[in-house]
Amino acid sequence: MTGLPASCLYVGKVMHARLKPAKHRFVYRVFSLFLDLDSLATLSKKLRFLSVNRFNVLSFHERDHGDGSTNLKDWVRGHLRDAGYAADGPIFIQSYPRLWGYVFNPLSVYYCYTQSGTLEAILHEVSNTFGDRHSYLLPVMPGGEGGPIHQSCAKKLYVSPFNPVDHRYDFKVREPDDRYAIGIREFDSEGEVLVATFDGRRRALSDGTLARAVLTHPLMTLKVIMAIHWEAFRLWRKGVPVAKRPEQPVGEISVQGPAGGSAPATDQSPAIQTQEIRVSSY
Numbered sequence: 001m002t003g004l005p006a007s008c009l010y011v012g013k014v015m016h017a018r019l020k021p022a023k024h025r026f027v028y029r030v031f032s033l034f035l036d037l038d039s040l041a042t043l044s045k046k047l048r049f050l051s052v053n054r055f056n057v058l059s060f061h062e063r064d065h066g067d068g069s070t071n072l073k074d075w076v077r078g079h080l081r082d083a084g085y086a087a088d089g090p091i092f093i094q095s096y097p098r099l100w101g102y103v104f105n106p107l108s109v110y111y112c113y114t115q116s117g118t119l120e121a122i123l124h125e126v127s128n129t130f131g132d133r134h135s136y137l138l139p140v141m142p143g144g145e146g147g148p149i150h151q152s153c154a155k156k157l158y159v160s161p162f163n164p165v166d167h168r169y170d171f172k173v174r175e176p177d178d179r180y181a182i183g184i185r186e187f188d189s190e191g192e193v194l195v196a197t198f199d200g201r202r203r204a205l206s207d208g209t210l211a212r213a214v215l216t217h218p219l220m221t222l223k224v225i226m227a228i229h230w231e232a233f234r235l236w237r238k239g240v241p242v243a244k245r246p247e248q249p250v251g252e253i254s255v256q257g258p259a260g261g262s263a264p265a266t267d268q269s270p271a272i273q274t275q276e277i278r279v280s281s282y
Helices: 037-046 072-082 207-216 220-237
Strands: 008-018 024-036 050-052 058-060 091-095 107-113 119-127 133-139 149-154 168-174 179-188 191-204 253-255
Touching: 008 207, 024 037, 024 191, 024 220, 037 050, 037 072, 037 091, 058 207, 072 091, 072 107, 072 119, 072 133, 072 253, 119 149, 119 168, 133 149, 191 207
Parallel strands: 050 058, 133 253
Antiparallel strands: 008 024, 008 191, 024 091, 091 107, 107 119, 119 133, 149 168, 168 179, 179 191
């Protein structure tokens, strides 16, 4: 892409497809914020329906992310620097907002740029319904500008009761512009288990677009958590076995250093080769 992205709204669909041991697929309409962490202080002054760190119809709270502190940018930048990244450019986050004061974000994604405008790393922040959170800081490989970004790491956090922790994630990410697209494939030792995607279209961040988003998705964040439990019930009814939740706590973050760099890494294993399947438009 040319130039840095800008804060906006993405409206689209989330799709999940389980491939084994029982096939299961669902699609939900959602909208998501895409925010420059440097602009948080000015958002409330510009928008009537969106506030930062205080209640509104829509709100973004820094304590809903990272380590729960109120300076999210410093938390991300600190991990970038510890891992050997430049960490000298803007950082954007894609996440659901609080709607009527409530949100649950299964996945929030941070896009970390250098001062020159190069996307150097992506941080994938995963949360489960048990109150746990774990992030995966992964490099963006140089070259291939304009094409999809491929990343891979070992799974560390127990998320779904139907998926053990000894799995792997492959991420396929499009650098945000007029379209937002991310795909996540989960693998066990025998192959692909699950595919999840979010595909959205950009909308300017204005009172009008925010109002339309609320009117067309009035209970979206409540629907997210309800859908998680409803789909889990459907999987249980299909006889999908439940994986025991590990007792040991998981750390805050897994890190892979910069591509081609010498920074320490907690997970540097290679990507798994994937097979193409037609389960969504992404």
